[in-house]
Amino acid sequence: MPPYRKQTARLIYEPSLQGYSLSFTYNETIVEFVKKAIPSHKRTYDPATKTWYFGAEYFDIVKTLFDGHRNYTLTIVTQAEVEQKMREAEEASQHSWAPAQYSIEAELQKFASLLSNHVIVPVDVVKNWSRAEAVKNYRQAAMKQHPDKGGDPAKMSELNSTWAILKEGYYIK
16 A cells, blocks of 8 residues: 655735635545635635635634644745745845946947948937937948848847937937
8 A cells, every 4th residue: 555645735825915825635624614614705715726815814723724634734834934035035136136327428429339330420410310310320220230131249239229228218309
């Protein structure tokens, strides 16, 4: 006879609900207990994920049920653990992303120098272009720099990033 394996039930604090979610392999006895222990207006069931949701005030009842059940091991993710993970994720996102630091004058200068391989277009000329003129010149430069047309991929990337900054802020008239 194969060794007996316990099922795992997961009880996770859900900050958005200020309550818990409970997921486990279906067991009619436990389902009936949950239905009797937690009033219907205080619990919901999502059949797609096979998860019960209920208020934090029922945590102890559900924990006691699974602690005493021989077929299940209960894994609990508490409110403190969830909040700690959220803080860690927020700190990581703050450190991993820094706003771009650039000067519009420098971007205009870079854009002007990337427009042509042979002739440097003065920044003052680029500043006074209409939007249509800027788009036309960008497209011509992109055709020359495009890797499929024999251009340099690094220059094409630089042209695209510079153009994105300039067109977004509409620094070209």
